Amino acid sequence: MSDNKPYYEHHVFFCMNVREGENCRQSCGKAGAEVAQKHAKKRIKALGLNEPGKVRINQAGCLERCEEGPVVVIYPQGTWYTYVDTSDIDDIIDTHILGGEIVERLKI
Amino acid sequence: MSDNKPYYEHHVFFCMNVREGENCRQSCGKAGAEVAQKHAKKRIKALGLNEPGKVRINQAGCLERCEEGPVVVIYPQGTWYTYVDTSDIDDIIDTHILGGEIVERLKI
Numbered sequence: 001m002s003d004n005k006p007y008y009e010h011h012v013f014f015c016m017n018v019r020e021g022e023n024c025r026q027s028c029g030k031a032g033a034e035v036a037q038k039h040a041k042k043r044i045k046a047l048g049l050n051e052p053g054k055v056r057i058n059q060a061g062c063l064e065r066c067e068e069g070p071v072v073v074i075y076p077q078g079t080w081y082t083y084v085d086t087s088d089i090d091d092i093i094d095t096h097i098l099g100g101e102i103v104e105r106l107k108i
Numbered sequence: 109m110s111d112n113k114p115y116y117e118h119h120v121f122f123c124m125n126v127r128e129g130e131n132c133r134q135s136c137g138k139a140g141a142e143v144a145q146k147h148a149k150k151r152i153k154a155l156g157l158n159e160p161g162k163v164r165i166n167q168a169g170c171l172e173r174c175e176e177g178p179v180v181v182i183y184p185q186g187t188w189y190t191y192v193d194t195s196d197i198d199d200i201i202d203t204h205i206l207g208g209e210i211v212e213r214l215k216i
Contacts, residue, residue, distance in 0.1 A: 006186040013121065013168065052172075059169040060121060064160075075183035078114040 008056040010097050011075045012040065017062035027062075028070035032085065036070065039086040043093055055097060068108045081106040116164040118205050119183045120148065125170035135170070136178035140193065144178065147194040151201055163205060176216045189214040 014037040018029030041050075041057040049055040065071045065080070072092070073080045079102060081092055088106055095103045122145040126137030149158075149165040157163040173179045173188065180200070181188045187210060189200055196214055203211045 007173075007181075007188060011181070011183070011186075013166070056172060058121070058171065061167040063166065064164060065115075073115075073119070075119070076186040078119075078184040080115060 006076050007052055009053060010055045010077075012055065012057045012072060012097075013060040013063070013075070014040070014058070014072045015061075015063040015065070015069060016059045017066075019066075025066050026069060027066060031070040032083075033070050036072070036083060036086060036089050040072075040089050040093065043090070044097075047093075047098075049097075065108070071108065080108045082108050114184050115160055117161060118163045118185070120163065120165045120180060120205075121168040121171070121183070122148070122166070122180045123169075123171040123173070123177060124167045125174075127174075133174050134177060135174055139178040140191075141178050144180070144191060144194060144197050148180075148197050148201065151198070152205075155201075155206075157205075173216070179216065188216045190216050 014033050015028040016033045017027045019025055019027035037057065037059055044050050044055045044057050063071055063073060068082055071080060071082055074096060081103060083089055083106060091103050095101050122141050123136040124141050125135045127133055127135035145165065145167055152158050152163045152165055171179055171181060176190055179188060179190055182204060189211060191197055191214060199211055203209050
């Protein structure tokens with residue numbers, strides 16, 4: 001049960017969840033998700049890839065992999081990554097989205 | 109380039125985008141997305157399916173299919189649906205998630 005031609009070739013969801021308060025579980029929104037998502041969106045737009053058939057960068061609520069975060073998932077491939085900074089996001093864009101290869105060092 | 113076993117068998121993203129102001133384009137957040145997403149989340153939890161390997165219901169930013177909305181996408185199948193009310197959401201849960209069949213009347 002899958003469609004042959006996806007609406008987006010790469011549909012990217014950044015977990016943006018923010019947990020507040022002392023002693024709360026870690027959350028992607030407190031670990032650079034906003035900067036990372038904006039960076040990805042800007043770069044995909046600059047590459048001219050932000051359209052149907054190509055790439056969509058989205059914000060999402062809690063993806064419930066908090067302890068492995070910050071996390072981003074790329075569908076329909078179903079590949080999950082963590083990242084530290086925007087250079088990791090660039091690697092995911094260059095290697096996975098443009099190159100079609102998994103970034104093994106960031107894969108979770 | 110795809111993983112054999114997805115982290116979630118069905119990862120469901122509701123577009124929650126709200127556009128404000130006169131003459132603005134229609135938006136899912138103004139067409140019942142919040143009620144629909146909460147309904148889906150509650151029902152999946154009641155079914156005991158809200159865990160890794162099963163189902164995740166998420167909120168997402170604008171999925172950029174505004175004129176076809178409100179929209180929801182289920183990955184990794186990459187199936188897009190519109191809906192009118194919570195009975196349509198129940199149909200998507202019963203038929204697609206539980207039954208493994210496409211809901212043709214709601215598919216976009």
